[in-house]
Amino acid sequence: MPGLSAKPPQLLDRVHEWRLLDGFLADPASELRLAIVSGRRRNGKSFLLEALTEAVGGLYLTAVQEEGRVPALHRFTEAIAAHAGVPSGSMRLDDWREVLTAALEVVNRASGAPLIVIDELPYLMQHSPEIPGFLQLLYDRSQSGKAPGGRIVLCGSAMSVMSELLSGTKPLRGRAVLDLRLPAFDYxxxxxxxxxxxxxxxxxxxxxxxxxxxxxxxxxxxxxxxxxxxxxxxxxxxxxxxxxxxxxxxxxxxxxxxxxxxxxxxxxxxxxxxxxxxxxxxxxxxxxxxxxxxxxxxxxxxxxxxxxxxxxxxxxxxxxxxxxxxxxxxxxxxxxxxxxxxxxxxxxxxxxxxxxxxxxxxxxxxHFEATAREWARSFACDEAGLALGAVGSAEIADPAARTRHEVDVLALAPGERPQSPRVGITLIGEAKATVQPRGLKDIERLEHIRSLLAGQGHRSDDAVLALFSLHGFHSDALEAARRRRDILLIDISALYGDTPARGRG
Missing domain, CATH: 1.10.10.10 (Winged helix-like DNA-binding domain superfamily/Winged helix DNA-binding domain)
Incomplete structure (x- = not known):
C-alpha cells in the first residue's frame, strides 16, 4: 500500500495529522480500512483532505447541503466515472451500496492510492441514513475477501453526527482505525x-x-x-x-x-x-x-x-x-x-x-489566561526547561484571610493525578492582561499561595512562580528574576517565542 509524499508546502502546520494519515495509507493490509475526520467548521478539514487526495491520486467526494438523494447519487456516480476515465453517463448506480462498491473498485484499479474521501458525510445522512450500514457491510465482507479493500476517510463538521458514528451499537463501532478531530491552529x-x-x-x-x-x-x-x-x-x-x-x-x-x-x-x-x-x-x-x-x-x-x-x-x-x-x-x-x-x-x-x-x-x-496555560502545556518544556504534568487552574482557600485565591496557571509534576491528596506542584502562575506592568507584589502573592499549598499538604516548596504579563514588568520583578531560580517572567514576546522567558537565576 503506497504512503504519502511529503507534506505539501501550502499546508501550514498539521504535521501530526499528516503523519497519522500517512500511516493510515501506508498500512500494508489489503482489507478495507476506515478513518473518521471531524472538527469545527473553518478548521481546514477539507483543505487537508483535498491535499491528501491530490498527493496520492485518490478520489475526493463531497456532499452538498440540502441536495436530495437522487441528485447526490447522480453526482457521485459522475465523479466515480471521471476517476475511472470513462465517458460521462456511462455508469448508472441506483443506491449507495452500488456507489460505494463501484468507488472502491475504481480506486483499486487506478494508478494512485486506493483512497476515497467522503467529505461532509452528515449532509448525506440527512437523506440517506443507511450509508453507515452499507459501509459496515463492505468492511465486514472485505475482511474475508468478498469485497474490495482500500481506504475510506469519512469527514464532517456536525460534531454530534460524527462522534456518534463510532458509538454504542452504531454500525461502524469498532471498525475505524483513526478517529481524528482536527483542532484550530494554536495561537x-x-x-x-x-x-x-x-x-x-x-x-x-x-x-x-x-x-x-x-x-x-x-x-x-x-x-x-x-x-x-x-x-x-x-x-x-x-x-x-x-x-x-x-x-x-x-x-x-x-x-x-x-x-x-x-x-x-x-x-x-x-x-x-x-x-x-x-x-x-x-x-x-x-x-x-x-x-x-x-x-x-x-x-x-x-x-x-x-x-x-x-x-x-x-x-x-x-x-x-x-x-x-x-x-x-x-x-x-x-x-x-x-x-x-x-x-x-x-x-x-x-x-x-x-x-x-x-x-x-x-x-x-x-483569553490571555487560556493562552498562558497553552504556553505551559506546549512550550514551557523546550523554552524554560520545565517538566510539567497536568496544567490547569485552581482555587486555593486562605482560611486566615477568609478568602480564596484564583490561580490562573497551575502545573502538577509529571505523573501526578489531578485532585489527589499531597500532589507535587511544579508551577504556580498568574496571567494579567491589564495595562499595568507586573511587579514584586505579584510575586509575593504567588509566594503566599505556594506556602498555603504546602500548608494543605501539597509538595509545592520547589514550585516555580510564573508571571505572565501583557504589558511587561517593573524593575523590581526583573531584578528578582535575575537573582532567583524560582521566578519566571513571560511577557507577550516570550509567550509567542520571539524572546526567551526571563528568570530562574
Missing part, C-alpha cells in the same frame, strides 16, 4: 497564518477569532499590524452586517451545523449566560430564570460541539467551571448581540468603542 501558528508581526496584535486577533484558518480568507484586506489598525479592523469585519465575518451570522452558521440545536434562542441564551460569567448549570438556570435540570441537556450539546468548555479544578473535586470556548461565539454574545440594533444600523465603530471595557475584561483577559 502561534495562527499568527503565522495571518502574517502579523506584532505578537500583541496577534493575541487580540486570536481573542476574537481564534485559530480557525478558514477565517483568514473571509477577512477582506490586509491583517491588522498595530493596535490602532486592530481597532479599525474589528468594526469592519466582526461588526459589519455586510461582511462574511459578521459575528452574528457566523455564530448562527456554526450553531446550525448541529442537528440537535433546533431551538436556537435557548442555546443563544445559554451561551450568553456563560459568556457573562454563569459557570455552572445552576447559575445558568438562575440567570435565565429556568430550572437547573432544564440546562443540563443544552450545556452538554454545546460542550460536545466544542462551543463550551468544562474546566476542572486541578486540586479539588468540585463543580467544573463552564466557559465559552469558541472566540467568535464569545465575541458575538458579549459585544454584538447586546447592541445588535446599533450594529444593524451600521454603527459598528460606536459599538466597538463603547464595548471596549467588556472586551478587555471578559474577552481579552480570559
Amino acid at each position: 502561534r501558528t495562527a499568527r503565522t497564518h495571518w502574517g502579523i508581526e506584532d505578537p500583541a496584535v496577534a493575541l487580540q486577533v486570536d481573542a476574537v477569532l481564534g485559530g480557525a484558518p478558514g477565517y483568514r480568507a473571509l477577512a477582506a484586506g490586509p491583517a491588522p499590524q498595530s493596535v490602532a489598525e486592530f481597532d479599525d479592523w474589528v468594526p469592519r469585519t466582526l461588526l459589519d452586517p455586510g461582511r462574511a465575518l459578521y459575528s452574528r451570522m457566523e455564530a448562527e452558521y456554526l450553531l446550525r451545523e448541529d442537528p440537535r440545536i433546533t431551538h436556537r434562542t435557548l442555546y443563544y441564551d445559554v451561551l450568553s449566560a456563560v459568556a457573562r460569567g454563569a459557570s455552572t448549570p445552576a447559575k445558568v438556570g438562575s440567570m435565565l430564570e429556568r430550572a437547573r435540570s432544564a440546562m443540563v441537556a443544552p450545556l452538554e450539546v454545546l460542550e460536545s460541539t466544542g462551543y463550551l468548555r468544562k474546566e476542572q479544578d486541578l486540586l479539588k473535586a468540585r463543580h467544573p467551571v463552564i466557559t465559552v470556548a469558541d472566540p467568535v461565539i464569545r465575541f458575538n454574545q458579549l459585544v454584538t448581540l447586546p447592541m445588535a440594533d446599533m450594529v444593524e444600523r451600521r454603527r459598528g465603530d460606536q459599538v466597538w468603542q463603547s464595548s471596549r471595557p467588556t472586551y478587555h475584561s471578559k474577552i481579552l483577559g480570559p
Whole structure:
C-alpha cells in the first residue's frame, strides 16, 4: 500500500495529522480500512483532505447541503466515472451500496492510492441514513475477501453526527482505525497564518477569532499590524452586517451545523449566560430564570460541539467551571448581540468603542489566561526547561484571610493525578492582561499561595512562580528574576517565542 509524499508546502502546520494519515495509507493490509475526520467548521478539514487526495491520486467526494438523494447519487456516480476515465453517463448506480462498491473498485484499479474521501458525510445522512450500514457491510465482507479493500476517510463538521458514528451499537463501532478531530491552529501558528508581526496584535486577533484558518480568507484586506489598525479592523469585519465575518451570522452558521440545536434562542441564551460569567448549570438556570435540570441537556450539546468548555479544578473535586470556548461565539454574545440594533444600523465603530471595557475584561483577559496555560502545556518544556504534568487552574482557600485565591496557571509534576491528596506542584502562575506592568507584589502573592499549598499538604516548596504579563514588568520583578531560580517572567514576546522567558537565576 503506497504512503504519502511529503507534506505539501501550502499546508501550514498539521504535521501530526499528516503523519497519522500517512500511516493510515501506508498500512500494508489489503482489507478495507476506515478513518473518521471531524472538527469545527473553518478548521481546514477539507483543505487537508483535498491535499491528501491530490498527493496520492485518490478520489475526493463531497456532499452538498440540502441536495436530495437522487441528485447526490447522480453526482457521485459522475465523479466515480471521471476517476475511472470513462465517458460521462456511462455508469448508472441506483443506491449507495452500488456507489460505494463501484468507488472502491475504481480506486483499486487506478494508478494512485486506493483512497476515497467522503467529505461532509452528515449532509448525506440527512437523506440517506443507511450509508453507515452499507459501509459496515463492505468492511465486514472485505475482511474475508468478498469485497474490495482500500481506504475510506469519512469527514464532517456536525460534531454530534460524527462522534456518534463510532458509538454504542452504531454500525461502524469498532471498525475505524483513526478517529481524528482536527483542532484550530494554536495561537502561534495562527499568527503565522495571518502574517502579523506584532505578537500583541496577534493575541487580540486570536481573542476574537481564534485559530480557525478558514477565517483568514473571509477577512477582506490586509491583517491588522498595530493596535490602532486592530481597532479599525474589528468594526469592519466582526461588526459589519455586510461582511462574511459578521459575528452574528457566523455564530448562527456554526450553531446550525448541529442537528440537535433546533431551538436556537435557548442555546443563544445559554451561551450568553456563560459568556457573562454563569459557570455552572445552576447559575445558568438562575440567570435565565429556568430550572437547573432544564440546562443540563443544552450545556452538554454545546460542550460536545466544542462551543463550551468544562474546566476542572486541578486540586479539588468540585463543580467544573463552564466557559465559552469558541472566540467568535464569545465575541458575538458579549459585544454584538447586546447592541445588535446599533450594529444593524451600521454603527459598528460606536459599538466597538463603547464595548471596549467588556472586551478587555471578559474577552481579552480570559483569553490571555487560556493562552498562558497553552504556553505551559506546549512550550514551557523546550523554552524554560520545565517538566510539567497536568496544567490547569485552581482555587486555593486562605482560611486566615477568609478568602480564596484564583490561580490562573497551575502545573502538577509529571505523573501526578489531578485532585489527589499531597500532589507535587511544579508551577504556580498568574496571567494579567491589564495595562499595568507586573511587579514584586505579584510575586509575593504567588509566594503566599505556594506556602498555603504546602500548608494543605501539597509538595509545592520547589514550585516555580510564573508571571505572565501583557504589558511587561517593573524593575523590581526583573531584578528578582535575575537573582532567583524560582521566578519566571513571560511577557507577550516570550509567550509567542520571539524572546526567551526571563528568570530562574
